[in-house]
Amino acid sequence: MTVLEQPGRAYHPAPPPAWKPRTEAAPLLPDPEPYRVLGTSAAEKADAGLLRELYGALVTGRRYNEQATTLTKQGRLAVYPSTTGQEACQVAAARALRPQDWLFPSYRDTLAAVARGLDPVQALTLLRGDWHTGYDPAEHRIAPLCTPLATQLPHAVGLARAAMLKGDDVVALAMVGDGGTSEGDFHEALNFAAVWRTPVVFLVQNNGFAISVPLAKQTAAPSLAHKAVGYGMPGRLIDGNDALAAYEVLTEAVERARGGGGPTLVEAVTYRMDAHTNADDATRYRTDSEVEPWRAHDPIALLEAELTGRGLLEEADAAAARAAAEELAAGMRERLHADAELDPMDLFAHVYAEPTQQLREQESMLRAELAAELEDGDGEGEETR
């Protein structure tokens, strides 16, 4: 029966019954400009020890990038995606976490893992090519470096939720690139995190490029941080070359997460100074004049200027930082110039807890082949013929 058939029924234009906004949008929106601290009066409140610590980590980080790049040229790494220019993000991500927290790095973020304390040789195992992951994730609370873009983000959400359900005070910080934000997994992860209020921090390093594709071909959003509001979580836009801003905002987001405040999306605006990897030729898609302005906005230079401007960095401190960086680099050289020790039988050992019968047969085959090669005296360095 329609209303028309009910003479005299009054017409009350009521609002749709269930409507109310689930949360206020305004507080979720990022600042219109990337947040900066260094060079502003706010920086003066920062602890000098912290600043010096960050500085040391940046100097070491830069040296790490240089050394890894050199090792790659020397054929000691299969490939190296450098974070030169992005050291502030890498270091801040690592430092914002407490020991019990988890880091979920992308394939580019070996430096973040190293800044968290991981042995560079372990961090570089994937890129060296001797195994996929060089460390026990649970021991270091660093998930495996993740190559399929954005796929690590739901892992971070799941782990944080598991910890939350167990009542453990654990925050997961997951890193992804500007390109990675276009993937469906980015969307699904952020949505799950917001709905479940899991203690996760999503850090987008917007370094301007996904290989050759510039940000303008990746998104039309005001900023990547604006995506946050669509999930009902706060978005923060920061200068990713300002180590102090990055450290502050990430620490705050970690705090918020542990306090039950749920996830945060942080976009760090930075720049990939090197090519995508050693295998890439950046001149094919960008000119040096595009890169140039970023040299003046170098994360180390920014922090150094702050420190020296305020008389917080003696030449001795700087020298100590350089020495520590050199020590790390020397260790990398020494250990990565040595050949990796590999056991081909590892190929079968970890596919399942118990190898299948088929795997056992294949294992025997390979064992026999290796034995035969050894007999022929040409075992080492033999290529698949």
Place this chain on the structure above:
Amino acid sequence: MTVLEQPGRAYHPAPPPAWKPRTEAAPLLPDPEPYRVLGTSAAEKADAGLLRELYGALVTGRRYNEQATTLTKQGRLAVYPSTTGQEACQVAAARALRPQDWLFPSYRDTLAAVARGLDPVQALTLLRGDWHTGYDPAEHRIAPLCTPLATQLPHAVGLARAAMLKGDDVVALAMVGDGGTSEGDFHEALNFAAVWRTPVVFLVQNNGFAISVPLAKQTAAPSLAHKAVGYGMPGRLIDGNDALAAYEVLTEAVERARGGGGPTLVEAVTYRMDAHTNADDATRYRTDSEVEPWRAHDPIALLEAELTGRGLLEEADAAAARAAAEELAAGMRERLHADAELDPMDLFAHVYAEPTQQLREQESMLRAELAAELEDGDGEGEETR
């Protein structure tokens, strides 16, 4: 060389070189409340003919839903997901489009296809179970009803882009549910559309549920329309039971798209009055008291009140609307009670343009089986034994 080694170098805290917002966020944000027209003074500007037309379509739409539901109970459809209560969205989506535009319906949106002029029997082919799609999409410019949620959205973007590149004046309107917005394909489609500024309108029918899962478990966003800002497109929040509001906003979005203004995301707040499908038992996850307030906010009642309140609907008009609806229903009954005519050989005919040798062999096998069955005289209605 670090800055420290360059004595006298001035410290200029410059903003990150490349930073500028790609677009202003504020104009993209939806209204805080769903947009309504009916019952407000704005409705008075609306064309009476349009209102009567919408009314007729709603009445027919309701009848269509009822008839399809009845036919399902009678075993004439395999399954039917009803849009009772959502007729305003269905009708407005169809009416907002011009003949050359394309509609991309989800599995639930058969009514939108019918409102666009498709024969109900063709629209219901999928749900009847005789074939997957009952019409030629290009002929009607209606994409196949899409079951895997949100996967039709990138199709709409691609089609609209193809048309745009060819210089054709074509807009695609794609429909998706509140649940479907959680899928990665939703995210990827909206992002592609915004980056490419394709002429697409995304219509989210937020009917409160994804099967049994209420919106609160689906998203924590202020509204689903707020997702738009994260892609750099405008978001519109509307009362999906207000046929005029829906028609206006969708028409506007279609206009904007054809004018080169790019995509729009429209969230229509509505309610699924029936169970998810005939196979679902809604009492398992919602009480009648939740449904009740929506009965007063019925799309037909709202429009009818507007029309009668303003003296625009004579009893004769209403009777004509009901008669048209009954005619459609009678046609459905008659034609859907007849058994579908099926050719089992269709199973092989359209897998490829040219069947493979394997398919030809299987075709022969089935042909022989059918011939044998016929010989045995028990061909019809024989179940797989």
Place this chain on the structure above:
Amino acid sequence: MTTTAVAGTATGRKPATMAQALTRAMRDAMAADPAVHVLGEDVGQLGGVFRITQGLAEEFGEDRCTDTPLAEAGILGTAVGMAMYGLRPVVEMQFDAFGYPAFEQLVSHVSRMRNRTRGATPMPLTIRVPYGGGIGGVEHHGDSSEAYYMATPGLHVLTPGTVADAYGLLRAAIASDDPVVFMEPKRLYWSKAGWDPERPEEVPGIGRAVVRRQGTTATLVTYGPSVPVCMEAAEAAREEGWDLEVVDLRSLVPFDEATVVESVRRTGRAVVVHESPGFAGPGGEIAARIGERCFHYLEAPVLRVAGLDIPYPPPMLEKHHLPGVDRVLDAVSRLQWEAEWTEGG
């Protein structure tokens, strides 16, 4: 098929259908181990569209049996993270075809995490996939997707053909430290058979096929929804004088080669039967393996009876797609019982 309806009631305590056995398996696993968490679309209050998770949210709370947002990659991806933290997630994919959005997480992470970390990060995940046709479902509701999973090293793939196995295999899957894709033949959900719900603990273990019916003249190798079909075919074949053996694989990965090979060497003939399309389907591996390991015992080529090489058809035509008793018997009749044979083109 000869089935004995069990004297159980339809309550949780005494399951009688395969659906109920599966529910019971999850319930028992959750009761036994607090690390077991169920998640998926509509698994909570609704109990899943097939009601397999019915009662779990009520009994264990919504944190243990959780309705997720509608996003399969997100579901499986978060389950990966939960497993990294030591939980044992049991994920429900609502239908076979809706597992595809999660394919990347499955192939790139679930199947590789243990290997990637040299054993440090196992993935004790169970992914439940209702599969196959025969229930009148519309497009995307009848796929048999097991070939994809079988071709992915690092996954186990189990599928029950009987009510008892449904319970036992699902318990084994959840107990496994490796990821298991657990394929549930949806048209057997409502089948009842001689399972004693009072003694549900008999778990056959992963990787063991079973001879469902002993026979001497040929072996039918099958699994899941085709098990009842083969049993019925074997009964019918007696009239023709064939004494067929039926091997129910139960576990597609690991593949129990020994049981299959032993049977076929003994009978000398084999037909592989499954519902998934034949071309590049599971039967390819099985037939190839039989061909290799039983070569000198075979009296006839190994034949395959499978779904057609087509996208899953609409409900009104699915009967022509599904391998039924007649097609199985026809294949058996082509196993070159005569001394003279001619080989097709």
Place this chain on the structure above:
Amino acid sequence: MTTTAVAGTATGRKPATMAQALTRAMRDAMAADPAVHVLGEDVGQLGGVFRITQGLAEEFGEDRCTDTPLAEAGILGTAVGMAMYGLRPVVEMQFDAFGYPAFEQLVSHVSRMRNRTRGATPMPLTIRVPYGGGIGGVEHHGDSSEAYYMATPGLHVLTPGTVADAYGLLRAAIASDDPVVFMEPKRLYWSKAGWDPERPEEVPGIGRAVVRRQGTTATLVTYGPSVPVCMEAAEAAREEGWDLEVVDLRSLVPFDEATVVESVRRTGRAVVVHESPGFAGPGGEIAARIGERCFHYLEAPVLRVAGLDIPYPPPMLEKHHLPGVDRVLDAVSRLQWEAEWTEGG
């Protein structure tokens, strides 16, 4: 392998490597038909990470060769929409493993759209997938994913083993009104062989295998990256007195059964060789089919030489995974050349 370096230069006009032949094929297709559009990650200015689309954006504009946002389902999904409007999209998946996010679009739409619409909406789509290992790539850069595509009715699956076929098959793929997954063996990208770039029009057509090398005593059935391996093995086998025939399938779907069956019936022995993991891999279908159709001609079981049943290994260990000449020869030696044989347990 005996290869004749062609007298072509490295310019676009005279391609000499497989990479260049592929570029040329797309270029010629785009020039011939304005409906052909290329899209993918980095395919524009960069020319793709393997430079296969090099020069196309420059020559045809960015609307014809388009850098997409980074989202594979989005890429393939929009390509579906483009095809619905009459275009012929050629999609590049950057690497094999990065095709997985697009799996749902591929299986649920690309492969089914024609069938779904009873032929009204064909999908003239080409999906280029660089696949396989041997180039020292890290995790996720060495997968052989063809088994997934073969098991999906509605898709064609092509893969070239030579430079000439790379050109011809890619032209045929783009010209096809059906979707083609075009698998490019990435370690052959830089291979050069006797292809005359002055006569690039010789297109072998879809669904035709080719006998790459004639022989009499056994047949190697192979494709893609394993073609050169088998050619080399056949040469080496001459020393042992074996005269091996090599069949290059070129087209996995449609499968050219006639050519394979004819060869194996003639030689009486077969080894199937591919790089994808063996279990439930392409070789299962091929060996099963040979077993069925050549049963009475076979002197020995059909053997398979394949990648190990493991996730693709890290670069330093990949040599142990890849089926090389020695493993092929070893399989040939096990083809029961002696009258007496014993069958393994």
